[in-house]
Amino acid sequence: MSLTRHDLTALYEEPLEAFRLWMINAGYTSYTKKNYMGDVSHFLRTIEGKPVEQVTKLQVLAFLAQVKSSGVSDATRNRKHCAITSFYRALNDLEITTVNPAAGVKKSKTETNRAPVYLEPNQVQQFLSRADGKYRNRNLAVLMLMSYAGLRVGEVHRLNMADYHAERHTIEVLGKGRKWRTIPLPLAVSNQLQLALQERLTPWRAGEDAFFISQKGRRLSIRNIQYIAEQAFDSLQREEGRMRAGRGRSYSCHKLRHSFATLLLRSGADIRTVQEMLGHASIQTTTVYTHVSDKQKEEAIQRLQPYILEEDVDILNSNET
Template identity: 30%
Template sequence: MLEKWLEEFLEFLRVERGLADNTIAAYRTDLKHFCAFVARRQFSLDPSSLRDACLCYLYELNAAGYLASTVARRLAALKSFCAYLATQAGYLPWDPAEELSSPKIPERLPKVLRPEEVERLLTAPRTNTPQGLRDRALLELAYATGMRVSELVGLDVDHLNLEAGYVRVLGKGGKERIVPVGRVAQHYLREYLEKAWPRLVKDRRTSALFVNRRGGRLTRQAVFKLLKDYARQAGLTSAPSPHTLRHSFATHLLENGADLRVVQELLGHVSISTTQIYTHLTSTRVREVYRRAHPRSRKTEP
């Protein structure tokens, strides 16, 4: 029965909340883990028993050494699921997870590449092959716009307007935003569409902007792999993720005087508090530059 309720909840997230497929897949993975725990420990489905199940489940996650961020994510999914069962679906008379509190997560600043590292990464692809030209266009667009990897691989050719210099991005929850595209990215996108895209697509009918060598839409996993390969070629000490380019995009804009509200709009953040993490990064950078550059910053008092 719990598995049936889970499928109904996931459909609710898709239809009523309009959540992206990747988000729903993450909910499915986390909640299936909980459902398996309930079945293994033979908890019943009345609210009191489910409340005990939630508590035992959290205890087991902590005892197994899961990161606080993982526990918090699974608890958030569990609380959403239980709230749905009690309020929207009416399967439970009250919410068994309502009073559960999330573990405190230590703030971790996202990894950001320096501008010179971005330059090395973006120039790593060899543009004398269709795949290399595609990769250069993809990396340039990722850094030029700060798009999420799911947004990037979800682009269609008609989402681009290179004459006007912008791309139409379909973000989380189906929300659309318009993001400017810089001249360097425009150049490589034109080159890719004129010289590489037709050779990759061949006779296949597709609207996808970034395609693999068989003409199918490029996947998120493929983007992670190509970033890892080019990071190694560029001599970077650690492989950046697509989100690293997004973080770098935002941080470099703020370091060069961009308004926080503008960066929020470009990133597609619903709340500005999400964008404010980058102000911590820029202040850290300012302090580092000050300590390095000011002649009396490292001296002790006489």
């Protein structure tokens, strides 16, 4: 039986509405809410009208296996898993059910040893120089927050005027898990925020505190932020053909965050500081940024050279013959 949207609403109206309200109360971003509602609706269609409290772990596993076999990435499969887990957590909290059949299902293993794609410092500067348009100062401020403060797209979207402290050159950022962190800003970034603030558009709704306002007078959406970055990347790629350091791989807003983390480590910041700046709950997540460049490897070998005695080289040569 294939459930239509009308069937789905009729059968699962209460749990879906409960999940929607639960996510609003928990402070999920609109982007996450949209994805999770879509993922859960997809799952509910596969259980063919079965009450949510009667769903088994096997059914969740079967759904995720089907999703994986359709060709999606492990990350997408794991997102759907998280959505179902959160759905049942919401139903548990609201005392609609007492079970969570997704809780014991393991996540798919994703690549953990692959260095993240990032831009070199000169590429970041070239990228930022492509910020353009009628609202250039606003757009440049958005891009600089991701490039030189490591903000996620959703964090830029949520930034309010009250979160920026011009006199201290800091911002308060609401990250994942509803956790706040304070980020000191480079002077150039703080100055750009001041320019953006001076040209801030008037919101259509009184009391709107969003730092970045769209031309429609609303909080700048996640999609608009992504579009601003895409336009700058497209401009840079048209001029250069393709970005050499990228080796043909695509860039996105999150790659700016990778670039920020890489630059911090190269500048001598310890990994614990980088963890705090990025807002990672676990330091294990931050260790992916401890990759080193070929140049750094060559420099390390050069520093080792004075400690290699000539007789050691003779021994190595004699062994080879």
